[in-house]
Amino acid sequence: MHTPSSTSIPSAQTQPSAAGNNANIRANIRFERVGFRYTRDVEILSDVSFSLPRGSMTFVTGPSGAGKTTLLKLIYLHMQPSRGLITVFGQDTSQIDRKAIPTLKRRMGIVLQDFDLVDHLNVFENVALPLRVAGRKQATYRDDVLGLLKWVGLGARAHVLPQMLSGGEKQRAAIARAVIAKPEILIADEPTGNVDQDIARRLIRLFKEMNRLGTTVVIATHNTDLISEDANVLALTNGQVSRINTGMRVKV
């Protein structure tokens, strides 16, 4: 029904662009010998070390339960590591003041595995939420939001509630919300689990375009078909890095 039309990627105006300019050396992610456990028993992640340079695009892969989501949660400051050091935006995450976290979150875009759309807000309002929280007036972002919705194939669904969307449409709305504020870091957890290959490839193109304009992109996925030969891959198995590109290896 509302599969993406063949419009090209929205113009720079409706696309992330500013991110590249102010994303300097701080905008990278670094793990040093990170260990994490939810409960006392098992370490979900152990001795994970890597460094994601500013403006890079990385795929995190691994079987179900390997710790992909856990790793992303550590990056987006949802939790603190049990041991080791994590640096995001150049700051040691264990040193970040609690009050500064909302500000840092506003510089990130996050797509969760179970797309968190707010039931009583329509698609447009859901997608515009980051801008609204940042204090912007609707008049200043209306066109941007509508342009982006068109690009992800939801142009005609802007004013319906999430419960009226199909699974794949919800996923695309969640992605649109994550990218609308042109974040410096974009984190996506299994963003193509509910869409067919065509749309999946289209969404990956969106991420690549964001990345080209300066955003550091991290995508967790089990859909290895989407990962091109030359892509950066961080493979997790049993909580440890089993494969990593040379450029991302960290010297400790």
Add this chain to the structure above:
Amino acid sequence: MHTPSSTSIPSAQTQPSAAGNNANIRANIRFERVGFRYTRDVEILSDVSFSLPRGSMTFVTGPSGAGKTTLLKLIYLHMQPSRGLITVFGQDTSQIDRKAIPTLKRRMGIVLQDFDLVDHLNVFENVALPLRVAGRKQATYRDDVLGLLKWVGLGARAHVLPQMLSGGEKQRAAIARAVIAKPEILIADEPTGNVDQDIARRLIRLFKEMNRLGTTVVIATHNTDLISEDANVLALTNGQVSRINTGMRVKV
């Protein structure tokens, strides 16, 4: 972490088995010129006709927004068609008494696209819910539930809450809940969206085993890799059947 161990498919005791015996001629699904619209404007499904014989296994495919979930909702009595005739368990769904619906639902197993696990019940309790609602005592089903959880790779996670599961683990718990009561009809919406290919294939094996024992299985998926050459496929495009196996064609 908790990927399925290499145990073989659980014995008949812990597996759907009774279904085949009482699944007689009624246990099939028939659509005749079915049309459906959520709101007044577009028809999401139009002139859909097919017949799924008792004990068959069918894949419903189609791009995002094609109407796969809508079609499944009509089968599991969530909604009534706007026009046309639907027969489930040999009964015209428009004639079914409201009071009889819970009884019919207990003969079906349903896996929704956004796996509906109850947050405050642990994995065991979530999976056992259909048995409990049917009035069975825990002592009579404890081993069955634990055996099934082992088979889907959640043997060690039986007593944790859903929020402590990874995305793929949640999906497997939802599937376990759908099959635990040995339903006559099993409906699964995108059941492998959040798991890697290995687990996906293992889950499809579970569905096939259920089907072998007599359950009518309907699976909506966009993951065409999972569909074997000889499988029954019902392909939807823009709300109409675009491809269908000859055996499922309905004469109207």
Add this chain to the structure above:
Amino acid sequence: MTEILGVNAQALLPDNKKTDRPLFMVFAILAFLATLTLLASAAGYRASADWRSDLAESITVQVKPRAELNRGPNGEPSDPAIARNILLQLSAVKSVTILPPERSQELLEPWLGDTPLPDDLPLPTLLDVRLHAGQILDSQQADAALLAANIRADIDDHRQWDREIKRTTRAAQTISLTALVLIITASITAAIFATRAAITGQRRLIDVLHQVGAPPSYTARLFSTSFAMVGLKAGGVGAVAALLLSTLIGLLFSSSGGFSYFQPGLHMAFFDLYLVVAVPVILAIIIAIASWRTILKTLFEEIYP
């Protein structure tokens, strides 16, 4: 306890102590206020009944002295005797006693001191009129009859008092009733609010129960039972607290000597103990019905087709 009703509510609903605690308090306070209102109006009713029966049983009639004394054959004033006969003819009157002159003097004592009074002082004569149980003296009729016999008499039937008591009692009843109606309304709305909140909060559980074939009554019972239990416990706590407070007030007032308005009612009655059982049970029933109706309505409107 909840198992009796066919659903193990405690295990299927989250054990949400944090959310339930304020609800518990709201119900406990409502039960406290309801019990206190009922205890107070029961006490007020008892008090006014006591007073009124005291007042009604005996009436004092004062026959005024006249300048030219109208004496009987034995030299005693004849007016009181005539008045007595007139009064005895009234159907409500059981007996009339002419009180000795000393009783009239007693009345004057506060004014005149205990100095011996001159013999020719024109004192009024007091008649003590007793009525048949449950009967009321029609004092206008009595007045008219006495006046016809040219006797000047004052019937002190405490009419003024009686009217004030009636009025106070009526006002107190109106206020109690308003308060009770409000408390019941508040209980119902609190139950409805809690149920709606629970439906929103537990929407997924409700959906899943529907999905796995639970009939609406199963789901409704789950919620209404759990709320009714909260209401029963909270109601018990509130009612007992109210009884304790009222007993305490009663003790304080009775120990510090007679207190006309409060005391008669504040001794504890058996009825009060019934109340402490009845209030929580009624509260629980009200809550169960309100939440049962609310959830069934929502289920049929939003979830079951």
Add this chain to the structure above:
Amino acid sequence: MTEILGVNAQALLPDNKKTDRPLFMVFAILAFLATLTLLASAAGYRASADWRSDLAESITVQVKPRAELNRGPNGEPSDPAIARNILLQLSAVKSVTILPPERSQELLEPWLGDTPLPDDLPLPTLLDVRLHAGQILDSQQADAALLAANIRADIDDHRQWDREIKRTTRAAQTISLTALVLIITASITAAIFATRAAITGQRRLIDVLHQVGAPPSYTARLFSTSFAMVGLKAGGVGAVAALLLSTLIGLLFSSSGGFSYFQPGLHMAFFDLYLVVAVPVILAIIIAIASWRTILKTLFEEIYP
């Protein structure tokens, strides 16, 4: 209105009329009860103040007649004159007037009728004692002084009355205060309950707001503003309803003639109008604080690290 506070609450929270309606009623009832309690205790306070100032200003002293009369040079009894001098020496006393014997006779009239009294009847003499404003007569001291001069006098300083009024007032105050404390507690717990329910129901919104970088205060303001608005509106309705009811009761009682206890308080005062504004505002503030604290606590415990 809500926009002023920096968050457009109405647009971000669901417009949940159905869920809010019972909450509105609960708050309206609480405001109604609070206003009624306050109006009643204000009325009671005014009434008792009126009575007590009436009682305090003038005191009647009865000088009892004696068998052997103690007469002054002009033939009048000298006891009252002596008593007058003694009383005038007390610091609280402003003036003492010896009332003429007719006033004493008036007192006896109800008992003796208007028949002419014999001249030698030993009547008590009445003294009208006026006090300095705000001063209280120490009647024990006065008693002692009079007794020392061998004068038998009764000081009717309405002590018994006064004690009863004080006691009634104190009891009424205790009950009002208990009721008020309970009503406030109920408001707080209802606000906490509603907030917790909203947190459970709107958990996803809260999570998403956190995710997109809203600080905790933003989210907290969203909820507490919306609840405070409900409280303000509901409080207004409840307070106005209470004022109307109390005015109605006042009218009913004053039109049907004097009524000692209720009437003096039931004329409306300016203070009552202030109450109708103050109650909803205070209610809204209480609700805002309770829900603000509840949500911040939950946010810091469960969502923000």
